[in-house]
Amino acid sequence: MRNIATLSDVASRAGVSLSTASRALNGLSTVDPELRERVLEAAKALRYRPNQVARSLREQRTRIIAHVTAGITASFHATLAQGVQDAAFNRGYTMILGNTGIGLDGEIRYLQVFEDYKVDGMVVVPVSNVDPYLERLSERLPIVEVDRSFGSYSKSTILLDNAGAILEATEHLVALGHRRIGLIYGIEPVNTEVERSEGFVKALQAHGLEPDPDWMVRDHYTEEGGFRAGRRLLGSSRGVTAVIVTTNEALAGLVRAARSLELTIPTDLSVIGMDDARWTQLMEPPLTVIEQPAYDMGYEAANVLLDYLEHGRIRGPRVRRMPAKLILRKSTAVPKAR
Amino acid sequence: MRNIATLSDVASRAGVSLSTASRALNGLSTVDPELRERVLEAAKALRYRPNQVARSLREQRTRIIAHVTAGITASFHATLAQGVQDAAFNRGYTMILGNTGIGLDGEIRYLQVFEDYKVDGMVVVPVSNVDPYLERLSERLPIVEVDRSFGSYSKSTILLDNAGAILEATEHLVALGHRRIGLIYGIEPVNTEVERSEGFVKALQAHGLEPDPDWMVRDHYTEEGGFRAGRRLLGSSRGVTAVIVTTNEALAGLVRAARSLELTIPTDLSVIGMDDARWTQLMEPPLTVIEQPAYDMGYEAANVLLDYLEHGRIRGPRVRRMPAKLILRKSTAVPKAR
DNA sequence: GCCGTTTGAGAAAACGTTTTCTCAGGTTTA
């Protein structure tokens, strides 16, 4: 393992002092053109690259931002993480990833580790608010929340326009003639799920439909949860002709449930899901879905954070909503005559 | 932004010198029990956490490993990355992620950045070998390759048993009675693709079948590439009754191609794909696939790297092969009588 | 030609650790 050249190597090769070498390379203070040339040349010859650890220690900033999220293997989160990473990289920062899994203790452990590594800030998909750790951390470190939000401690929060998304989906179903519309949503106490369910209720009411609580069923936002919820909603003959599912995982479960009950989509049941994962396009029929701008959400979140780091302020409103897009495919149709 | 306590804060609160505080906390050298107690107490009271940047500089190690990969949004790579991360975290390391996209320059840029940050080692899914940058880097830094490999510069390489995987798939088809079997594989010059195609040829020959070069078609391992390859293979009436596809992306394209030609799976065409992404289970019919142990590959790769970092040696063979698993579903059947 | 001002470069401090060096005080050994 050969060692890499250090700044004092460069300095001595160029025959100048350490400080001059540093100045020549950073181009800040004035330095004699000839000396500067010598330094640059020496640096090049030695393939000098500044040691970021030393630099971080001295400058009290690392140019690293952390992204802590749950479930990088879920396509939505992976895409969002990609957005965070690209934004960071484009601005000369490096992203460090913490994939907490479901648990809160995983989140806390990562937050701690990243604080120890003196990251300049964090983009967090918070997992819950039972422990105020994240909130306390935000007093020491700039935090931007994305996708989910608890409280208002973070510098800024990037959320989906959940209500708007559900509204659009609901209106599409109503326009097709559906009156008995079900909702399958997560039982987890996160803002996304409450906003989506509230949006659902409002959307129905806006069209003079009274939402039946029996048609709104909650379960975990996993495939299994979606399956269970689907069986419950569709199994007893509650007569819903359409259903909206708020997560991609649960959507997969619902599809299985519909099949197991021999309900054909869209003739027997119209379905609108969430997130445009590849499989929704390859299904037979391809599924109408609400697409979240996952990449943009991550990109935006990182940019907001970096703006703050570099200019000390947030440019827009503290919480901003990104629009979802309803992608029409073949899983919705006019309800069966009855 | 309140500042966090530093070691000298702890020392002065405990009324001891800096060095004693350090010794007390690290428990290395002997220190008077009473003083140690005082230090521990002070540290706790001040919520002291050692600054990893300073520690890294002094110790000349960061306890960070980098994972550079292409396409974190692909489920295989995401799962692999998760394995790397978990292994690292379990052993007290932190993972830093570099998602290079397709390009080689992206890879190089990330390798450079991570070297500047003095990561202790890297787990790399190399993108190509046209530039020897990675190879040269391996003289300065421990590198473990995973999934793909170019040359033998890395400390260790974790690969799929590509030939074995294809062999098993081919035998399944042969056992069903197929004699005209096609292969769709990547045009990219990476070892996985050549191993898989060679394995395919050998598997056929082992059963006395002569592989027809017309039945082996290459294209990019993207959905679009799979579609094109599928059209080419199935469009002209070459009479193949079954096809194996070596990547998940291309598999999606092939399915589209088959549909566009109105070939029903599995009656008209048996299909075996790669990677057990969720959508392959939800298809109608659910697809028989070769499942790669993505998580285990990442986990193993990271562990091998960390073993090297901590004990200075690699425990097993330099290149190790992980077994794939053929998951039988409904996309293969006896070929149509003709 | 003298003094005040600019210019540019080296010395040194600082960031927060860990670890080596030194040395005082106490304890054993001959």
Add this chain to the structure above:
DNA sequence: TAAACCTGAGAAAACGTTTTCTCAAACGGC
């Protein structure tokens, strides 16, 4: 009882930067 040996703690160096301090030389104005 004196010499040799532990034990434990503080001082200081080191990791590789950036930046402040300091000062010598060059320069310009009168």
